[in-house]
Each structure stands twice: as structure tokens, then as C-alpha cells.
Amino acid sequence: MNTFAVKGNLIHAPVFGEIETQIGSLLEVDRDGNISSVISSDDPELIAREKYYRGKRNLFELSDNEFLLPGLIDTHVHAPQWPQLGKALHLPLHDWLQEYTFPLEARYADVGFANQVYSSLVETLIANGTTTALYFGTIHIEATKRLADICLNLGQRALIGKVVMDNPEQCPEYYRDRSTSVGLNETYELIDHISSASGNASKRVLPVLTPRFIPSCTDEMLSGLGKIASETGCHIQTHCSESDWQHRYVIERHGCHDAQSLDSFGLLQPNTVLAHANFINDDDMALISSKSSAVAHCPLSNFYFSNAVLPVRKLIDSAIDLGLGTDISGGFNPSIFNACAMAVTSSRALEEGVDAALPAHERGRRNMRIDFKEAFWMATTGGGRALDLKIGMLRPKYAMDAIVVDTSIEESxxxxxxxxxxxxxxxxxxxxxxxxxxxxxxxxxxxxxx
Amino acid sequence: MNTFAVKGNLIHAPVFGEIETQIGSLLEVDRDGNISSVISSDDPELIAREKYYRGKRNLFELSDNEFLLPGLIDTHVHAPQWPQLGKALHLPLHDWLQEYTFPLEARYADVGFANQVYSSLVETLIANGTTTALYFGTIHIEATKRLADICLNLGQRALIGKVVMDNPEQCPEYYRDRSTSVGLNETYELIDHISSASGNASKRVLPVLTPRFIPSCTDEMLSGLGKIASETGCHIQTHCSESDWQHRYVIERHGCHDAQSLDSFGLLQPNTVLAHANFINDDDMALISSKSSAVAHCPLSNFYFSNAVLPVRKLIDSAIDLGLGTDISGGFNPSIFNACAMAVTSSRALEEGVDAALPAHERGRRNMRIDFKEAFWMATTGGGRALDLKIGMLRPKYAMDAIVVDTSIEESxxxxxxxxxxxxxxxxxxxxxxxxxxxxxxxxxxxxxx
Known part of the structure; x- marks a missing residue:
């Protein structure tokens, strides 16, 4: 790859709650696709460097109406649920899974169907500025390999898991791993496929251990995955204390909250991402923080499936890494910019409360609001930290994962x-x-x- | 105007909670721009009528991917706040008005500025499918006349009010009516301007009596407007019990809730639209219902400025006419489709509650959810009823206010x-x-x- 540079206005959020805007800077990218330097407009070196890239025809010059931003990071996407986006939003989590989502996910035994859906999804997310996505696939190894190949071909950074779910009490016969060992073996198979894929020398696509959530897995499966985690150091993703039902289920089965249970199986690692986590308490937060695990906040789907809004500010105060997720299709919008807006909106709902029949002081929970700066941090810097990857900031040594937003489009x-x-x-x-x-x-x- | 017809798939919502889809129907429009008939695909007459319009080259044939829907009705828009869309969302209502909104609205003394902003706004709303909007202007008569002229020129159906606000205790000196009589006289002047405007024979643009809300008006102003209402039969719009602060203010000043106070001034009429109404109680609902007045539900701005979510289902049960509003710029999205989505989302927040620290049964308020069918009804049929106009349904004798949605656009x-x-x-x-x-x-x- 040739080196190149972008000249123009840069906006990013290296620090939670702060926006850094650099007008007329020059951002340089090295042969490996990493940012090598950011030269500010008052640096005397800028003119010479700009001239150098212009001479090489490797300069992108942005107009005053264009802004270079870090690429968006979606830390929770269910790839197979893409055809369901924006519908089937009327049932609680358990029933939604059984009536709509499992039957849809079961269709991905058909690799042709998977190919069609996953191509459409990845193209759409890229078009919306999502440069990195953490994907749940289905239980199907071939379809999930296909998702990895599509991300490799289309150029998105992706972390991809074959879903494992083997608990016959919670998973229908038509949609569960044939056995615990099949689920574990196919997890190894996906790791091999992605690790050895041609065009993946830079590890732009990574495999992820993906127990759907505790209810769908046997203890044997959870132990097996914990073992693979310690062997391979792979990323881990799962759902954590998402709804009243799911949270109570784990208390009844394991006598503790999700976070503690996952930890007992070796699944709370520094590169673990826990989706939702609405019902975690102070002890859970301390545990997650001590393990350097992260949470994927999915504000829009919170309203539909979580029975509550995640208290983002409490998690930040507990030093938990936090990214944003669309939770396709628990959330109906594929844009992480929209997730930013909904993160702010839902935090206001939590702070103000919702029921006018209650007196103001009983209605909400004080000091819970976040603002757009904090939400944008989660969508970029926070997402990078959650995934333990050098992405999310326009800084030297970070990957050149970035987008240009043109604010002067007519039809907008x-x-x-x-x-x-x-x-x-x-x-x-x-x-x-x-x-x-x-x-x-x-x-x-x-x-x-x- | 020539008669014409549209052949294709029609979707509308004549009944609350029900969607009526007609595949391959023919909708005929008469010389006055009203729907004259809707011929269903199994009617033997359809072929001859279709042929007739094709022969006249007055037939719009939709593809399988296109759908004819009623035009969207926005029952609460602050036209001057258009440049503020998507920003300044961090303050409570009172401070937001004083620090951001009144200074911005004061700029419309400059008719050139008004022309630029209002043209951009009306074009944008039309592009988003809003065929009818109920607009608050500013206190400035010339700028508000300009808004009416722009709607006449661009073809939108619009109901437009010059804002009156004369209470020196709540309105800054730089932005209030110079006196009560000036506010009332300019209200008459706008009525005359719109009624006599060339190109408005069909009354597509209508004047609206627009006390901002009780806090910004003296009792003399409210009485004067009540008198104009009974003289002219004009539409009326105002804000009603929007936030804790606003609701308490009226209790302290008038010893009653907004609805009762407005009624005492003759301002609760069948063509009155009350924005927000979050804090109305059962008595207020009974009063509003008995007067056949309507409420404009603005779900997105509820989260930011109302301290609570409107219990839509209770208002429907009280037989109150309900439309949807974007509340630009209290809400950050100009699309009424988005208002539909947010109406559903906010109803889920109200039903489920938001604070996971509370037990499930104390968290929300049961049976408060609405679904997309009910939201779409508010955006169309409900809005038409709220405004007492024959719009919002694809039925004979209704105005041909409609949109085509193409579901096969690539970049979508x-x-x-x-x-x-x-x-x-x-x-x-x-x-x-x-x-x-x-x-x-x-x-x-x-x-x-x-």
C-alpha cells in the first residue's frame, strides 16, 4: 500500500466527554494502513508535507463542509437478524427468541441465504460508517465462515463468532448445536478458518468465542469455551443480565448474577464484551472492571427487550470499558450515529423518569444523563478500548479506520x-x-x- | 387541474390500530384535487377506468416496490427553530427558552433570514413526506407572512400562527410583543394576509391563533385571543402542561391546570391543538375530550423537555384526538415517520420503566404500549382529525394528500x-x-x- 494523507478538518474524542477538533490538519497514513502522524495547521512542516503528498497524487483534500471522523465501532450485531430489522418488536425477549428469531436464524443452514443476507448487511454497515463490527453469527459453521469471508472481501474490520447453544431446555431442537462437543469443535474450526484465511495477514478479521447467553448453554459448554479462551486468547462475546427474565434465570440456575457465573467459567477476560448488562449491580460492576472486561451498550434495544435503561454513567464511574451497539435486530436502526443519539435520549429517560403520575423527585434517577460528546466517545474510542484494538482515534499508531462526513449534501x-x-x-x-x-x-x- | 389516477398498492390506517392494505387498486382524483374513488383490484370496473387514464396520460403506475400512503401530518413544528435542529438539547425547558430559543427566534425580525430558513424548512419537510404542518412562527408579523407565502408557493398544506407573548415577567424585552394590543392586531393582520392571499382559494394555508403558552401571555392577551377565536373560528395552538415547571407555573398563577385555564379564556375549541399535555390528569382529559380539542404528541421532545412520556393509550381511551409532532427543534428529527418510531419506543419506556434498580412491578406503568399501527394512525388519520380537516386517509372525499414510498432505493x-x-x-x-x-x-x- 502507498502512503497517503488527508488534509482537512478532523474531529475525534480521545477523552470521555471531550471533543477534539483540528481545523486544516494533515493526517498521514503509513504503508501498513496505520496513522503515522497528525500535523496541525500551525505546524511549519505542514506545507512541505502537503506538497509531498500532492506531488505523489496521494492527498485527499477535504472541503470546509467535510469532516474526517474515526470509523464507527458497533460492538453488538446479530448478523442473521438483518432481514428482521424494524419488525417483530412487540414481544418480550424470551418469546421473541422462540417465535421469531430462532426460526429465522435456523434458515442459515442454507449458505446461499447466508451469503445474500450477510453481503447486504456488511455493505449497509460500511455505507453507514461502521468500520468495525462485533458479530454474532448463527450455530452454522459454514454460514459463519461465509460471513468472515464477506468481511474480508468487502474490507470491514470484523470480529465474528459462531453462536454456541446446546441447552435442550432453552433451545428448540431445530436450532441448537447437535452436541456440546460439536459446538466446541466448530468453534475451533472457525478459529482455524479465520486465522488461516488468505488476505487476513493483518488480522483484520478475528474469531470470537460466542456462547449466546447462559440460558442457551450447558455448564459443560461454558466450561469448554472457558478452556478455549485460556488456550487461544480469543475474544469472547455473550449477553449479560439483559432482561428481568434472563437475569432471574441465571440466579435460579447458578445462584448468582451473570457476571459472576461467566467469571466462574473463565469467560470474563480483558477481551470479553458483554452485551447489555442492564441488571448488573455494584458488585458485578466491580468484578467486570477488575477483569478489564467491557460492556456493549445498546440503547435502542434496551427500550424493547431489556425492561430498563443501562445506567451508563455508573459504569463509566466504575472504569468499565463501554462501546455502543446497534443490537441488530433488537434495535431497529443500523447506524451507530443513531445509537449515539439514542444513548443520550435513553439516559435522559433514566434521569427524568417517564411516568408523569409520579412526583418529579420519585420519577427518575439523578445525574444519569450523558451528552453527545460522551456518546460519541463510546462509539469510537470506547469501542476500541472495549475490543482491545488500536482503533477509534485519529492518532499516530492507531489504524486508519476513518470516515468522511459531507455536511453539504443536498438530499439530506x-x-x-x-x-x-x-x-x-x-x-x-x-x-x-x-x-x-x-x-x-x-x-x-x-x-x-x- | 386535470383528473388523474394512481394504480398500485395503497396503505392507510382509517381505524386506530388497524392497517388497511389494498394491492393493485386504482385511486382516482377529481379536478379539485380530492380523491373521488378507490377501485379495488377485484372490481370489474378497474380495467376500463385504468385504460381511460392511461389514454389520457394521467395514470401513475406504481411498481410492486412502491406504496401509496397518506401524506404525513406534523401537528407541532416551531418553524424558527429549524437552524437549531439537533443541538442545544442539554437544558431544561425554561433555561433552553431563555438561553437558546428566544435569542434565535428574535433574529426573525430580519425577513431575509426568515426567508432563507423557512424555505429550507418547508422544502425539507415536503421531502420527508410531510404534506401538512401546523407551524408556530415568531412574534414577527412580516416573517410569519413570509412563512405563509413560502408554503403557498411550495405547495404544502400549512396552518400558521404568529406567536403572541406579551408577559414581561416571562418574556425578555428583546423578544416579546410590544403590547397586548399589538399582539392581537398583528394576529388579525395575519388572518387577513392568509385569507386574502392569491393562490389560496382552496384554503390550503390557514391562520392559527397562537398564544405561545400561558406563562408567556398576560390574561388580557389570552382573553383577547379567546374573543378572536369566537369571532373568526380560526384554529388555535398552544403548549399545554408540557413540563413540571410549566405545569406548576400555571397552577400557581391561575390555581388550576392548563386545560382548565385555557378553557376559561375560550381557547379550548374543536379546532384547538394542545402540544405535549404530558401532565394532564383525568379531569383535564375529560375536559379536553368534551371540547373536542386535540393533543399533539411529540414523543422525541418528551424525553428532552417534558420530564415524562405522554400516556397515549389513556388519551385514546378518553376519546381525545391525537396527532404526532416533530416539535422541531425540541425534537431533533424532522420526519414524522421517525415520530411514529419514537411514539412506539417511548410508550415502551413508559410501560417497562427505565430504572433497573427498581423491582419490575414498580418500574413502569402497565398496558401503556402502543404499536406501529397505532402510531401510523396518529401520523395520518389522527392528525387529520386533530386539525378538523379531510386529510389523512386514502378515501373518497378526502384531499389527495399522499406520498409514494419506494422500498427498492439502492442507497437506503x-x-x-x-x-x-x-x-x-x-x-x-x-x-x-x-x-x-x-x-x-x-x-x-x-x-x-x-
Whole structure:
């Protein structure tokens, strides 16, 4: 790969709650697709470096209406649920799984169907600026390999798991691993497939150990996965204390909360991502924090399936790494910008409360709000930390995973008023009204994929 | 105007909670721009009528991927707040008004600025399928006349009010009516301007009496407006019991709730639209219902400025007419489809509750959820009823206010899977992931304006 540079306005969020905007900077990318330097507009070296790249025809010059942002990181996506996006939102979690989601996921025994759906999904996420996604597949090894191949071909950074679920009491016969050992063996098979895939020397696609959640797994399966985790050091993803039903189920079966149970199986690792975690208590938070595990906050699906809003600020105060997730299709919107907006909105619901019949002081929970800066941090820097990858910031040694947002597209609801909007306002407006048509360029590891 | 017809798939919601889909029907429009008939696909007359319009070259033939829907009705828009969309969302209502909104609204003394902003707003709402909007302007008569002229020129159906606010205790000196009589006289002036405007013979644009809300008006102003209401029969719009602060303010000043106070001034009429109404109690609901007044539900701005979620189902049970509003810029999204999605989402928050620290049975309020069918009814049929206009349904004698949604646009997050999605699923997916680029045609009173 040739080195190249981008000249223009950069916006990112290295520190929780702060936005750093650099007007007219030059960002340089090395041959490995990593950012090598960011030269600010008042640095005397800038002119010479800019001239160098222009001479090589390796300079992207952004207009005043364009902004370079870190690529978005989606830390919770169910790839097979893509056809279900925006429907089947009326049932509680348990019934939704049994009536809609398991029957849909079972279809991925058909690799042709998987190919069609997964291609559509990955293209859509890239078009929406998602440069990295942490994917649940299905129980099907071939379909899940296909998802990995599609991500390799289309250029997205991806962490992908074959779902394991072998508990006959919670998983229907038509959709569960044929046995515990099959589930474990196929997990190894996916690790091998991804590790040895051609075009994956940079490890842009990674395998993930993926027990669906405790209810769908036998203890034997959870132990087996804990063993693979310690052998391989692979990432781990699962659902944690998502809803009243799921949380209570684990208390009844294991006599403790999800976090403690997962830890007892060796599944709380520094590269573990726990989806939702709405019902974790102070002890769970301390445990998750001490293990350096992370949480994927899925604000939109919280409203539909979690029976509560995640108290983001408490998790941040407990030093838990936090990313954002669309939770396709528990959430109905594929954009992580929308997840930012919903993270703010849901935090307001938690702080203000929702029921006007209660007096104001009983209605909500104080000091729970977050703002757009904090949400954008979760969507970028926080997501990178959650996944233990050098992504999410426009800084030297970070991967060149970035997007250009053009705020001057005609057919768009995003309107900037130059006399009225500060650079922070621009970001806030992008979060609230960007559409994929505003996202004009996407790079992953230095490769332009849109 | 020539008669014309649309042949294709029609979706509308004449009954609360029910979606009516007609595949391959022919909808005929008369010379006045009203729907004259809807001929179903199994009616033997259809072929001859279709041939007639094809012969006249006055037939719009939709593909299988296109759907004709009633135009969307936005029952609460602050036109001057358009440049503020998607920002300044961190303050409570009172402080937001004083620090951000009043200074912005004061700028509309400049008619050139108003022209620029209002043109951008009306174009955007039309592009998003909003065929009718109920607008708050500012205190400025010239700017508000300009808004009416723009709606007349661009073809949107609009109900427009010059905001009156004369209470020196609540309105800053730089932004209030110079006196009560000036506020009332300019209200008359707007009525005259709109009633006599050329191109408005069909009354597509209507004047609206617009006391901002009780806190910003003196009792003299409220009485004066009540008098104009009984003289002219004009529509009325105001805010009602929106937040803890606003609701308490009226209790302290008038010793009663907003609804009762407004009624005492003659402002609760059948064509009154009350924005928000989050804090109304059972007596208020009975009063509003008995007066046949309506409520504009603004679910997104509820999260930011209302300290609670409107219990939609209770209002429906009280037979109160209900429309949806974007509440630009208290809400950050200009699309009424998004308002549908947020109406469902916020109803789930109200039903489930938000604080996981509470036991499930104390967390929410039972049976408060609504679904996408009920939300879509509010966005169309309900909005028409709220405004007392024959709009919102694809039925004979209703105005031809309609949109075409194309579900096969490439650059879109809206994906239909023909083998998997029912016609109800299609509508639900449209609500959740439509973008303005999917809205390919818009008619108002039979005129195609997109």
C-alpha cells in the first residue's frame, strides 16, 4: 500500500466527554494502513508535507463542509437478524427468541441465504460508517465462515463468532448445536478458518468465542469455551443480565448474577464484551472492571427487550470499558450515529423518569444523563478500548479506520448554518441527522472501501 | 387541474390500530384535487377506468416496490427553530427558552433570514413526506407572512400562527410583543394576509391563533385571543402542561391546570391543538375530550423537555384526538415517520420503566404500549382529525394528500425481503428505516410537489 494523507478538518474524542477538533490538519497514513502522524495547521512542516503528498497524487483534500471522523465501532450485531430489522418488536425477549428469531436464524443452514443476507448487511454497515463490527453469527459453521469471508472481501474490520447453544431446555431442537462437543469443535474450526484465511495477514478479521447467553448453554459448554479462551486468547462475546427474565434465570440456575457465573467459567477476560448488562449491580460492576472486561451498550434495544435503561454513567464511574451497539435486530436502526443519539435520549429517560403520575423527585434517577460528546466517545474510542484494538482515534499508531462526513449534501436533513453552528454543534448535528449519503468515504486499515 | 389516477398498492390506517392494505387498486382524483374513488383490484370496473387514464396520460403506475400512503401530518413544528435542529438539547425547558430559543427566534425580525430558513424548512419537510404542518412562527408579523407565502408557493398544506407573548415577567424585552394590543392586531393582520392571499382559494394555508403558552401571555392577551377565536373560528395552538415547571407555573398563577385555564379564556375549541399535555390528569382529559380539542404528541421532545412520556393509550381511551409532532427543534428529527418510531419506543419506556434498580412491578406503568399501527394512525388519520380537516386517509372525499414510498432505493437502509415480509411488515420497516430519498412523489390537494 502507498502512503497517503488527508488534509482537512478532523474531529475525534480521545477523552470521555471531550471533543477534539483540528481545523486544516494533515493526517498521514503509513504503508501498513496505520496513522503515522497528525500535523496541525500551525505546524511549519505542514506545507512541505502537503506538497509531498500532492506531488505523489496521494492527498485527499477535504472541503470546509467535510469532516474526517474515526470509523464507527458497533460492538453488538446479530448478523442473521438483518432481514428482521424494524419488525417483530412487540414481544418480550424470551418469546421473541422462540417465535421469531430462532426460526429465522435456523434458515442459515442454507449458505446461499447466508451469503445474500450477510453481503447486504456488511455493505449497509460500511455505507453507514461502521468500520468495525462485533458479530454474532448463527450455530452454522459454514454460514459463519461465509460471513468472515464477506468481511474480508468487502474490507470491514470484523470480529465474528459462531453462536454456541446446546441447552435442550432453552433451545428448540431445530436450532441448537447437535452436541456440546460439536459446538466446541466448530468453534475451533472457525478459529482455524479465520486465522488461516488468505488476505487476513493483518488480522483484520478475528474469531470470537460466542456462547449466546447462559440460558442457551450447558455448564459443560461454558466450561469448554472457558478452556478455549485460556488456550487461544480469543475474544469472547455473550449477553449479560439483559432482561428481568434472563437475569432471574441465571440466579435460579447458578445462584448468582451473570457476571459472576461467566467469571466462574473463565469467560470474563480483558477481551470479553458483554452485551447489555442492564441488571448488573455494584458488585458485578466491580468484578467486570477488575477483569478489564467491557460492556456493549445498546440503547435502542434496551427500550424493547431489556425492561430498563443501562445506567451508563455508573459504569463509566466504575472504569468499565463501554462501546455502543446497534443490537441488530433488537434495535431497529443500523447506524451507530443513531445509537449515539439514542444513548443520550435513553439516559435522559433514566434521569427524568417517564411516568408523569409520579412526583418529579420519585420519577427518575439523578445525574444519569450523558451528552453527545460522551456518546460519541463510546462509539469510537470506547469501542476500541472495549475490543482491545488500536482503533477509534485519529492518532499516530492507531489504524486508519476513518470516515468522511459531507455536511453539504443536498438530499439530506443535515443542515449546517455556518454563522450559527460551532464545530461542536456540527458534530452534534451530524449525530442527529446524518444519513449514509452524507458518508462519502470510508477507510479501514488504510484501504478505502467506500 | 386535470383528473388523474394512481394504480398500485395503497396503505392507510382509517381505524386506530388497524392497517388497511389494498394491492393493485386504482385511486382516482377529481379536478379539485380530492380523491373521488378507490377501485379495488377485484372490481370489474378497474380495467376500463385504468385504460381511460392511461389514454389520457394521467395514470401513475406504481411498481410492486412502491406504496401509496397518506401524506404525513406534523401537528407541532416551531418553524424558527429549524437552524437549531439537533443541538442545544442539554437544558431544561425554561433555561433552553431563555438561553437558546428566544435569542434565535428574535433574529426573525430580519425577513431575509426568515426567508432563507423557512424555505429550507418547508422544502425539507415536503421531502420527508410531510404534506401538512401546523407551524408556530415568531412574534414577527412580516416573517410569519413570509412563512405563509413560502408554503403557498411550495405547495404544502400549512396552518400558521404568529406567536403572541406579551408577559414581561416571562418574556425578555428583546423578544416579546410590544403590547397586548399589538399582539392581537398583528394576529388579525395575519388572518387577513392568509385569507386574502392569491393562490389560496382552496384554503390550503390557514391562520392559527397562537398564544405561545400561558406563562408567556398576560390574561388580557389570552382573553383577547379567546374573543378572536369566537369571532373568526380560526384554529388555535398552544403548549399545554408540557413540563413540571410549566405545569406548576400555571397552577400557581391561575390555581388550576392548563386545560382548565385555557378553557376559561375560550381557547379550548374543536379546532384547538394542545402540544405535549404530558401532565394532564383525568379531569383535564375529560375536559379536553368534551371540547373536542386535540393533543399533539411529540414523543422525541418528551424525553428532552417534558420530564415524562405522554400516556397515549389513556388519551385514546378518553376519546381525545391525537396527532404526532416533530416539535422541531425540541425534537431533533424532522420526519414524522421517525415520530411514529419514537411514539412506539417511548410508550415502551413508559410501560417497562427505565430504572433497573427498581423491582419490575414498580418500574413502569402497565398496558401503556402502543404499536406501529397505532402510531401510523396518529401520523395520518389522527392528525387529520386533530386539525378538523379531510386529510389523512386514502378515501373518497378526502384531499389527495399522499406520498409514494419506494422500498427498492439502492442507497437506503430500508430493505424488504419479499419472501419474509408481509404487507404489515413493509409498513413497519418503512416507519423504522425510511429516508427522504425513498419518498419519490408527494401530492398535496392533487398537486404533485415532489
Amino acid at each position: 436533513n443535515l443542515k449546517i448554518w455556518k454563522d450559527l453552528d460551532s464545530s461542536d454543534d456540527v458534530l452534534q448535528k451530524i449525530i442527529h441527522n446524518v444519513h449514509r449519503t452524507n458518508i462519502t468515504k470510508v477507510w479501514v486499515q488504510g484501504n478505502q472501501i467506500k | 437502509n430500508l430493505k424488504i425481503w419479499k419472501d419474509l415480509d408481509s404487507s404489515d411488515d413493509v409498513l413497519q420497516k418503512i416507519i423504522h428505516n425510511v429516508h427522504r430519498t425513498n419518498i419519490t412523489k408527494v401530492w398535496v390537494q392533487g398537486n404533485q410537489i415532489k
